[in-house]
Amino acid sequence: MTENRYDVIVVGARCAGSPTAMLLARAGYRVLAVDRATFPSDTISTHLVHPPGVAALRRWGLLDRLKATGCPPIDTYMFDFGPFAITGSPGTEGAPVAYGPRRTVLDKLLVDAATEAGAEVREGFTVSDVVIDDGRVVGVRGHGRNGALVTERARVVVGADGWRSRVARSVRPYQYHDKPRLLCGYYTYYSGLEMSGRFETYVRPDRGFAAWATNDDLTLVVGGWPFAEFDANKKDIEGNFLKMLELAPPFAQRIRAAHREDRFVGTAVPNFFRKPFGPGWALVGDAGYNKDFITAQGITDAFRDAQLCATALDEALSGACSFEVAMARYQHTRDQHVLPMYEFTIQLATLEPPPPELAKLLQALHGNTEAMDAFARVNAGVTCPSEFFSHENVERIFAEATHERAS
Numbered sequence: 145m146t147e148n149r150y151d152v153i154v155v156g157a158r159c160a161g162s163p164t165a166m167l168l169a170r171a172g173y174r175v176l177a178v179d180r181a182t183f184p185s186d187t188i189s190t191h192l193v194h195p196p197g198v199a200a201l202r203r204w205g206l207l208d209r210l211k212a213t214g215c216p217p218i219d220t221y222m223f224d225f226g227p228f229a230i231t232g233s234p235g236t237e238g239a240p241v242a243y244g245p246r247r248t249v250l251d252k253l254l255v256d257a258a259t260e261a262g263a264e265v266r267e268g269f270t271v272s273d274v275v276i277d278d279g280r281v282v283g284v285r286g287h288g289r290n291g292a293l294v295t296e297r298a299r300v301v302v303g304a305d306g307w308r309s310r311v312a313r314s315v316r317p318y319q320y321h322d323k324p325r326l327l328c329g330y331y332t333y334y335s336g337l338e339m340s341g342r343f344e345t346y347v348r349p350d351r352g353f354a355a356w357a358t359n360d361d362l363t364l365v366v367g368g369w370p371f372a373e374f375d376a377n378k379k380d381i382e383g384n385f386l387k388m389l390e391l392a393p394p395f396a397q398r399i400r401a402a403h404r405e406d407r408f409v410g411t412a413v414p415n416f417f418r419k420p421f422g423p424g425w426a427l428v429g430d431a432g433y434n435k436d437f438i439t440a441q442g443i444t445d446a447f448r449d450a451q452l453c454a455t456a457l458d459e460a461l462s463g464a465c466s467f468e469v470a471m472a473r474y475q476h477t478r479d480q481h482v483l484p485m486y487e488f489t490i491q492l493a494t495l496e497p498p499p500p501e502l503a504k505l506l507q508a509l510h511g512n513t514e515a516m517d518a519f520a521r522v523n524a525g526v527t528c529p530s531e532f533f534s535h536e537n538v539e540r541i542f543a544e545a546t547h548e549r550a551s
Contacts, residue, residue: 150176150298151461153284154263155271155311158187158247159443160429161304162254162265163204163450169261171458176296177258178269178286184252188411190331190440191244191364192218192343192356194524195235197444198243200451206257213249216357217241217341221520224346224392228510232520234343242343242524246359250443274301274314274425281315281424300457300467302426304450307413309431315422317432321486323415326493327352327436329368330381330410337363337402345523348391350495352438355395362405365389368438370495371412381408413437415490417479420453421471428453433478435486436493444525445482452477488522488529505538508545515541 154165157179165177181187193201193210201207219241222231235241259265271286275295283297303311337355345354353367367388369377377384385408389396413434420432429446456474460467498506509515518537521527531537 149296150174150264152176152300152302152457153178153296153298154302154304155179155284156303156305156309156429156431157181157183157255157258157265157267158251158304158429158446159254160431160446160450161302162251162258163200163447164302164304164428164454165263165265166204166254166258166261167450167454168457169258169263171454173458173461175258175263176266176298177255177263178266178271178284179255180268180270182267183255184248187247187251188409189247190366190437190442191246191358192440192443193243193245193250193447194441194444194526195239195242196525197447198235198241199239200444200447202239204257206253209253209257210243210245210250213245213253213359215243215245215249215359216339217243218339218343218356220342221523222342222344223519223523224344224395225506226348226392228507230506230509230516230519232513232516232518234520234524234526236521236526239526242356244343244356244358244364246362249359271305271310274311276314276424279423281311281422299461300424300426302428302453302457303431304428304446305431307416307430307434309427311425312418312427312431315425317422317427318419319416320419321415321417321483323490325371325412325414326490327368327438327495328371328374328377328410328412329366329437330385330408331364331366332385332404332408333358333362333406334365334399334402335362335405337365337398339363344395346392346395348388349497351388351391352492352495353388353392363402365399368410368495374412381410415486415493417486420475420478421467426453426457426471426474433482433486435489438493439485439489439523439525441485441489441525448481449478484528484530485525505533505541508541511548512541512544515544 151173275283420427459470
């Protein structure tokens with residue numbers, strides 16, 4: 145049998161792949177990370193790193209590097225429902241803010257960190273095949289910029305190559321909790337649109353849009369409509385986008401005073417979980433679990449999964465426990481953590497009016513600082529939706545609203 149040159153090959157070197165490679169390299173493993181892109185380069189993204197993702201960057205020693213890029217912090221989340229708005233703080237004392245970096249900035253930072261940790265990173269490398277021997281993944285075959293086909297072998301191949309993952313297509317993992325595309329979203333960048341540390345979201349019938357600051361004194365503005373309207377609205381993306389913003393006249397006025405600096409970029413994504421491991425392979429980030437971008441959880445999810453997957457692989461490769469046991473724990477922990485947010489996201493992505501009970505709850509939140517902060521933390525992925533929407537918590541919020549009105 146051909147000797148493995150690497151312990152782990154990571155396919156994809158963005159927000160899930162580079163941290164996975166970095167963490168494994170820091171643990172002393174021989175790691176190869178490959179990506180067809182070269183860095184810095186852009187990719188479709190919501191950009192937002194919620195406070196749990198910021199906490200991961202701090203834990204990995206990378207937060208100061210992000211701050212040094214000039215990306216402004218976000219300390220307030222605002223949700224405008226038309227008749228009223230809910231404004232709260234999204235973080236905790238240990239991680240009080242979010243950031244919205246350009247992917248040209250963030251991904252390059254992560255790739256450099258993986259290289260510094262000792263991982264070999266090959267940019268501009270396209271994987272053409274996953275090598276499978278007797279039912280087990282043993283490596284990848286692909287080519288770099290010179291076009292020469294090479295085969296690299298490893299004890300484990302990790303697919304961190306997005307929801308269209310070539311690794312996943314090769315191993316055909318079990319897929320569950322499937323939901324169709326629900327929302328079609330587009331975004332662009334504006335200059336002269338001041339955000340003052342706020343993440344602003346506007347919720348209207350069959351429409352949702354948001355804005356927050358990013359690098360280079362730019363503001364990301366993103367919005368969407370039901371996927372059923374995709375074909376009709378793509379004929380005039382700019383016109384339909386601007387018409388949507390008019391549903392919040394004060395915000396539309398700010399947009400008219402600003403200047404659009406880039407083209408519109410958009411997509412619609414499916415929603416699913418995949419079993420994230422099998423003989424000789426693992427999946428991390430969007431390759432293993434994907435949901436609509438309306439809650440902007442993708443980067444934070446990628447960071448969390450990278451930590452979980454790297455820890456599990458370390459346990460398996462070091463012999464602390466079997467691969468099956470370690471990776472099953474990874475899957476269980478991932479699913480247990482993200483399923484409530486997945487269901488919350490699916491509900492929001494329909495862009496349907498909130499059910500009457502939820503509408504009453506949102507109105508009861510208004511003006512209650514503690515409750516509004518808690519709602520912001522749900523959307524930031526700090527607090528589990530099932531905890532916030534528990535019967536006990538909902539009853540407490542209603543009771544406090546009743547007491548406030550009475551006084």
